[in-house]
Amino acid sequence: MYECIVIGAGIEGSATAYNLAKGGTKGVLLLEQYEACHNRGSSCGQSRITRRAYETLFYVEMMTDAYKMWSDLEKEAGTTLYKRTGVMVFGGNGDPYVQQTIKSMKIANIPHDVLSGAEINRRFPKQMKIPDDYMCVIEEDAGILYAQKALRAMQEQFQKMGGTLLDRHEVTEIVPGDIVTVVTNRGLFKANYVVIAAGPWAPALCSSIGVHLPFKVPYYSIYLCCIHAI
Numbered sequence: 001m002y003e004c005i006v007i008g009a010g011i012e013g014s015a016t017a018y019n020l021a022k023g024g025t026k027g028v029l030l031l032e033q034y035e036a037c038h039n040r041g042s043s044c045g046q047s048r049i050t051r052r053a054y055e056t057l058f059y060v061e062m063m064t065d066a067y068k069m070w071s072d073l074e075k076e077a078g079t080t081l082y083k084r085t086g087v088m089v090f091g092g093n094g095d096p097y098v099q100q101t102i103k104s105m106k107i108a109n110i111p112h113d114v115l116s117g118a119e120i121n122r123r124f125p126k127q128m129k130i131p132d133d134y135m136c137v138i139e140e141d142a143g144i145l146y147a148q149k150a151l152r153a154m155q156e157q158f159q160k161m162g163g164t165l166l167d168r169h170e171v172t173e174i175v176p177g178d179i180v181t182v183v184t185n186r187g188l189f190k191a192n193y194v195v196i197a198a199g200p201w202a203p204a205l206c207s208s209i210g211v212h213l214p215f216k217v218p219y220y221s222i223y224l225c226c227i228h229a230i
Contacts, residue, residue: 013197
């Protein structure tokens with residue numbers, strides 16, 4: 001019997017389990033259908049861009065908290081998870097995404113520079129060539145998270161705080177009730193609460209309990225992470 005079961009040990013599920021344990025919740029179980037830190041999910045790979053240069057103000061403000069949390073995890077794990085490189089977000093003059101990104105960063109008081117395509121070409125003549133009538137917003141504090149390393153560090157800290165991680169446990173059924181039963185290919189587990197953080201596998205799990213999630217893949221502008229350039 002657990003207080004909470006988290007289904008899916010990608011970065012979202014692992015972060016949920018880690019913060020539950022860090023916040024004092026006793027009896028947290030983290031289930032993963034594949035091996036821990038596998039290469040089939042959105043958390044796999046060596047690196048991911050992390051930034052506050054977002055169109056949506058909520059994301060910009062949220063990332064201020066995220067930067068501190070990554071720094072805290074680095075200290076707890078005694079390792080480096082983040083590399084400051086700077087990031088550029090660019091598009092044609094008047095591009096609504098770039099314009100809104102600039103607006104959101106201004107509201108949140110995030111340091112940034114706005115340059116024309118011609119200015120970018122002069123500043124980085126060896127790194128790139130973009131149309132002169134483009135514009136670009138630069139956030140110098142953005143950088144790279146070492147994705148797989150960060151995921152592993154979060155899972156290790158979660159376990160050090162008393163959490164339980166079981167991989168190769170594919171969830172086949174969730175039975176709601178005052179006590180929730182989670183059925184896997186290797187046995188069943190009971191908990192007071194269940195968190196589903198299964199990424200693209202979530203719709204199948206949620207539909208089994210009558211919850212239907214309409215997933216939509218968003219369109220993103222082009223990002224260029226300039227290592228050592230900024």
